[in-house]
């Protein structure tokens with residue numbers, strides 16, 4: 203049986219064995235172009251994948267590959283079972299009430315656009331307001347701007363304070379009776395700021411607004427319980443949490459998904475089609491037109507099991523330790539400015555920084571020579587850069603396999619950059 | 627625990643990119659600032675890394691009597707702008723265009739050609755870093771734009787603003 207072919211992860215969390223974890227990621231042993239050993243600190247952009255995920259994808263294509271939902275033959279039934287099994291694994295991972303509320307997309311971006319097209323476009327009227335924050339990734343800004351321009355909806359942004367936290371006084375003023383949607387990220391990819399959903403969500407709910415959470419940076423790094431959050435839509439991407447690219451998730455409350463219009467028309471999303479008209483299939487099929495990324499979704503299942511086995515509490519604790527250490531060590535380097543909340547508890551495993559008189563791109567370039575992979579740029583969050591009045595920052599971001607030694611490598615490389623540009 | 631690679635040692639790719647002359651232009655740029663009475667100007671941007679440049683010229687007939695640049699960006703973009711101004715100041719349009727063509731060639735091949743580009747030739751190492759070619763080319767592209775006096779269109783060395791954060 204299919205279930206036997208791909209064993210479920212053990213339910214009991216094991217101890218946090220970093221050496222064992224690192225053995226699951228052979229890529230961490232490679233060198234970069236300069237010959238230096240890789241120190242991968244660009245996890246907010248995408249994580250690496252463990253051998254378990256790679257093996258799962260290989261096994262799917264080798265042993266079970268077929269299209270889903272439409273065949274009576276053995277392979278199609280196995281593929282369907284595997285694909286639908288991951289829907290349940292995903293449901294459990296975020297504690298959603300029902301598996302049919304999990305819609306597989308190509309990523310967070312598609313998930314947000316699906317809500318914009320299928321829900322907001324149908325239910326929001328001219329004059330209604332969408333409230334977002336200045337900390338959003340472009341994928342939680344641009345779809346709303348497009349809808350605003352099309353529909354005459356108002357779009358407002360809760361400003362960011364200088365320390366990278368949200369201006370909650372402004373939030374209380376901006377979220378009001380006209381607010382129909384609060385579109386907010388759970389954690390900023392640019393600064394790591396963890397947004398105070400426990401304060402924001404009740405503000406929105408008090409006015410009957412729907413809440414969409416961009417959890418692209420949250421679900422991979424901390425325990426997320428969509429029912430406890432009391433939100434309506436949650437979007438995230440598999441590739442930031444050990445899974446393959448091209449897979450994402452939109453979770454939504456059943457009534458909302460059920461009321462939504464499909465975003466794309468095609469195969470798999472219909473009940474009947476005549477040349478005159480079509481009727482839609484049930485949720486989630488209605489929202490998953492065409493052949494999905496079956497192999498990717500199956501691989502994502504292995505990623506979820508891997509994280510589940512580690513325990514998301516442990517993942518969070520590990521990243522918190524690295525973040526605390528990095529804030530202290532980098533903060534000691536002359537000329538370094540760190541952006542975002544001072545308190546490690548208020549951020550995910552992201553440290554955005556600049557070095558006096560050295561452009562972030564130059565930092566990134568010299569760090570690469572030392573093997574240290576970080577991100578330099580605006581991180582798809584130009585409003586954050588504008589609020590900080592910087593063109594770009596350098597950003598190190600951590601995940602389950604990073605170590606304090608790697609933070610030391612980061613710090614040494616930043617010091618080397620400083621020496622090279624004559625600032626240190 | 628952490629072995630810092632020696633950046634000062636010769637022969638590495640890093641040394642090819644960040645030649646001392648380049649860092650020197652970055653630290654003390656030539657012809658930086660604004661002119662009182664420019665006859666033409668242009669803006670350039672490299673959205674991928676946020677490099678921005680503004681170039682002002684005083685043209686007397688075909689001669690570039692004076693020029694200055696302002697803006698901000700990475701060391702490569704700023705040093706290249708500084709070197710460019712030295713290269714074309716006091717020369718005519720044809721010379722500036724020929725220099726710009728030679729510079730694009732340098733970025734393609736990594737080898738200086740017939741045309742003497744002065745300090746700008748020190749940027750040859752950039753050719754090995756495709757992502758940085760746009761940084762180095764920005765000043766030249768913007769100069770070309772400014773020389774088309776009837777045009778005030780901003781230029782960009784990169785159509786993409788994608789930065790998958």
Ligand SMILES: Cc1ncc(COP(=O)(O)O)c(C=O)c1O
Nearest residue numbers: 309310311339341391418439791
């Ligand atoms: C906070 C946040 N939202 C959305 C996205 C977009 O995710 P994707 O590119 O996987 O659709 C990202 C990552 O790039 C992100 O960090």
